[in-house]
Amino acid sequence: MNAGQKKIEVCLTPSVFSEFRNDDAIVVVVDILRATSAIITAFMHGVRKIIPVATLEEAKAYKDKGYLVAAERDGIVRDFADFGNSPYNFQQQKIRNREIVYSTTNGTHCIMMARNSYRVLIGGYLNLTALSDFIKAEQRDLLILCAGWKNKFNLEDTLFAGALAEKVLQDQNYGTICDSALASIDLWTIARADMMHYIEKAAQRHRLKKNGLDDVIEYCHTPDLTALIPVLKENYLISSMDL
């Protein structure tokens, strides 16, 4: 890194976030399969606001107040909910201009742990280039926070971290000496030529397959379907266009 460059770091699991915490940075939260891909998809289909909640109890309390609620556990939609957590659930007319509550243990935890940062963005392949452009326009340190799986490293979030880090590093004002950023970029370089083949070996894919939920994997790895970037404001997400 050169003096004056903004630094890029990758936090591979939320359990080490405290080691990376940087309140001056932009934090991008990544949970490719499926929370952040689903949240981006909802904004693509006109949702006005998303309230991420960690527990089913919170989700149910919002439902009782009249909100649309997405809530599932282990791939099964909860009976009080309007739909499950799949990105496909948000590709429908009825969400337009609505406020949606999205129940996700890990994703919500990541979003809220980063809330003291300069800005918290929701990232995925679906908004990759727009996200990179938005970050570069701000010229601040970048911390990519991978949701992982139950506090463990996962491949699909790490690969995306590599893709985003590589894109932002094309701007000479950014640099990195973070080992996890360098590793992410190298893994992305291996995987990018045939992502679906590479991701085949990721453990989360096996879990989704077992639950019949693997139909979203290719969709969640499709680059640049939108220029919309969900941004945290207080405890809810809005589109960057509404900032």
Add this chain to the structure above:
Amino acid sequence: MNAGQKKIEVCLTPSVFSEFRNDDAIVVVVDILRATSAIITAFMHGVRKIIPVATLEEAKAYKDKGYLVAAERDGIVRDFADFGNSPYNFQQQKIRNREIVYSTTNGTHCIMMARNSYRVLIGGYLNLTALSDFIKAEQRDLLILCAGWKNKFNLEDTLFAGALAEKVLQDQNYGTICDSALASIDLWTIARADMMHYIEKAAQRHRLKKNGLDDVIEYCHTPDLTALIPVLKENYLISSMDL
């Protein structure tokens, strides 16, 4: 993975060890630059027992009891100590048949957190093939615990985890669906052809260079200088030959 296979997992930093804990497994502790490489080197030069301690206070208390003590912080040998923590310090006649106290915050922490496992081994390139053979002879699950750097991921320990995992996986009785094991193997596959060039970018190398301690890096990446494997017994390490 096939049914009946022993599993290989890689824990990329000690801070997520609780997610991987498996008391039936063999745990290999890895801190390539420099703790585990130094410990292996000491056994290569005839040391009988190594007592890893976490704090300088403990190290000093042992010194007062007549032990040889290796203790440094930030590359500077502490005035009460007999030598610093570099592997090179242990290549001398005076350590033969002695008990040595080795002060290392992170390494000791990793060794002791794994002590309820079936067996705790100390690994490095220096004993790579012997280590792999020893593990395969036991036919148990394998957990590779990377010391990392201040609870963060680091490249040099991860690369070694990939090297070891790949070697053990040559035995058809082992398999893995652990994302961090798969990533480690892929990174090792990139790096192995020109390790010194690859490791050039690792942050720990920069730290050692800054402190003039980078002369050990090539040595610590030299494969198979010994068949000795340090093994934890109670709270100290002995050679596997003395088990």
